[in-house]
Amino acid sequence: MIQDGERCDDGNAIDGDGCAADCSLEVAPLCEDDDYEDNDSFETAVALQNQLVPGLQLCAGDSDWYRINLCAGGTLQVGIMFSHDEGDIDAVLLNLDRRQVAVGDSVDDNEILSVRNNGPATDVVLAILGAERDTQN
Numbered sequence: 634m635i636q637d638g639e640r641c642d643d644g645n646a647i648d649g650d651g652c653a654a655d656c657s658l659e660v661a662p663l664c665e666d667d668d669y670e671d672n673d674s675f676e677t678a679v680a681l682q683n684q685l686v687p688g689l690q691l692c693a694g695d696s697d698w699y700r701i702n703l704c705a706g707g708t709l710q711v712g713i714m715f716s717h718d719e720g721d722i723d724a725v726l727l728n729l730d731r732r733q734v735a736v737g738d739s740v741d742d743n744e745i746l747s748v749r750n751n752g753p754a755t756d757v758v759l760a761i762l763g764a765e766r767d768t769q770n
């Protein structure tokens with residue numbers, strides 16, 4: 634129950650949950666761009682190697698794009714582990730002609746995409762889309 638002098642009361646004295654221990658409202662931190670920005674389009678896709686990339690950030694209204702080399706005769710499998718407390722993401726792999734070659738649009742926390750290259754080495758572009766609010770992937 635909110636009493637005189639309090640802006641909120643969530644029944645505990647723990648900071649970081651929207652209502653501070655002194656019952657003042659906490660301002661949510663702004664979504665900060667990750668180290669790969671500005672990668673908001675097909676044209677500005679950032680090159681990734683075969684690597685694990687933890688701690689990426691997808692801000693509300695944003696999309697992130699990555700360029701990945703796919704060797705001749707190779708198979709690329711992309712796993713995106715996502716905690717969607719406030720939203721959901723989708724992921725799409727596109728060839729250089731911008732045609733979809735794989736889609737991940739599940740409703741759970743993770744997206745798995747796979748594509749096999751039967752031709753010569755080429756690049757594909759991974760687009761990570763969506764989010765109702767600031768989210769981490």
